[in-house]
Amino acid sequence: MLELRSVTAGYDRRAPVVRGMGLTIEAGGSVGLLGPSGCGKSTLARVAALLHRPYAGEVILDGVPVAGWRHHAPRAQRTAIGVVFQQPRLSADPRLRIADIIAEPLRATGRGAEARSRTEELAQAVGLGGDLLGRRPHEVSDGQLQRACVARALVLRPRLLICDEMTAMLDASTTAALVGVVEEYRARSGAALLAVGHDRVLLERWCARTVAWPDLTAPSPR
Numbered sequence: 001m002l003e004l005r006s007v008t009a010g011y012d013r014r015a016p017v018v019r020g021m022g023l024t025i026e027a028g029g030s031v032g033l034l035g036p037s038g039c040g041k042s043t044l045a046r047v048a049a050l051l052h053r054p055y056a057g058e059v060i061l062d063g064v065p066v067a068g069w070r071h072h073a074p075r076a077q078r079t080a081i082g083v084v085f086q087q088p089r090l091s092a093d094p095r096l097r098i099a100d101i102i103a104e105p106l107r108a109t110g111r112g113a114e115a116r117s118r119t120e121e122l123a124q125a126v127g128l129g130g131d132l133l134g135r136r137p138h139e140v141s142d143g144q145l146q147r148a149c150v151a152r153a154l155v156l157r158p159r160l161l162i163c164d165e166m167t168a169m170l171d172a173s174t175t176a177a178l179v180g181v182v183e184e185y186r187a188r189s190g191a192a193l194l195a196v197g198h199d200r201v202l203l204e205r206w207c208a209r210t211v212a213w214p215d216l217t218a219p220s221p222r
Helices: 041-048 098-108 112-126 142-154 172-189 200-206 213-217
Strands: 002-009 018-025 030-034 056-061 081-084 160-164 192-197 209-212
Touching (some): 002 041, 018 041, 018 192, 018 213, 030 041, 030 213, 081 142, 098 112, 112 142, 112 172, 142 172, 160 172, 172 200, 192 200, 200 209, 209 213
Parallel strands (some): 160 192
Antiparallel strands (some): 002 018, 002 056
């Protein structure tokens, strides 16, 4: 499904934060990427999500090497991946209503006709009442906004979910609810998961395999 081969990446070629990293996630598999804050795991997650071009190495999705990044990536590869970031207020447009945040990927890919039904379906799945859909981000809590961001990540029915510290700002009940939503989707769809975090207990309970950051320098387990 996803393979990272000898990836080197960062924001300054003279001092990359990721050096020669490798990771493999099979179709339907779930991998937890464990590491302390600042080690580079979020940078690697952005590379895997096709949002950050590495300096060296390869990213292979469904057996096809990735040649473009961000909006230059082929649509079939971009839409195969759903991403949830740590801070929902930095990843959601503050001008949009919650319903429009969820539906944004559908409209961006020319599938706006599905927006209403799909938004209502996913809002129910993540526990957002209909009265919240007309509000804007400043009118809802962090937990409610993160629920909307999870719904947005699922709206195109991705084959790979990348959750980068998805639960770091959430209380225990919201964490359990959103992990449950992701796992229910994976059970139905057969999607793969890369969950990034520093909570070993959560990752080991959530994922079939957990990899600690230094171990990524070794050849990828399959």
